[in-house]
Amino acid sequence: MSDIESRIEEELDRRDSAPGEERITEHELAGGLSGYLLGFGLAILLTIASFLAAQTGLIYQPAVISALVVLAIAQMGVHLVFFLHLTTGPDNTNNVLALAFGVLIVALVVIGSVWIMAHLNVNMAPMSAHQAEMMP
Secondary structure, eight states: OOOHHHHHHHHHHHHHHHHHHOOOOOOTTTTTHHHHHHHHHHHHHHHHHHHHHHSSSOGGGGHHHHHHHHHHHHHHIIIIIIIIISSGGGGGHHHHHHHHHHHHHHHHHHHHHHHHHHHHHHHHHOOHHHHHHOOO
């Protein structure tokens, strides 16, 4: 089978797939066993870097939290690209939108919970001395 015939067959095969379905080929960065091993290596390096940032004096102490946030976001990016195969290709539009919607829902739940708890704390009636004595 020639190179042209294999391209035509691959193109025909792509038309037969469902929307949002992605085929990872071996020659892509995140494709095949080498992509998984590269992602695993990057994830290990980022994990070691976060432990070093937290437990050594290599980073200025007030900036450790910022460094950990940056490393955590990089770790999420590695997982999304190398293990979930989330890329910017045209076949991944639905996956990116689903991820964005999931992040929105989680953010709304967390921010809403913090907001409700803050308002409950402010609007709670103070306890009288008699009520404090009655508590076990």
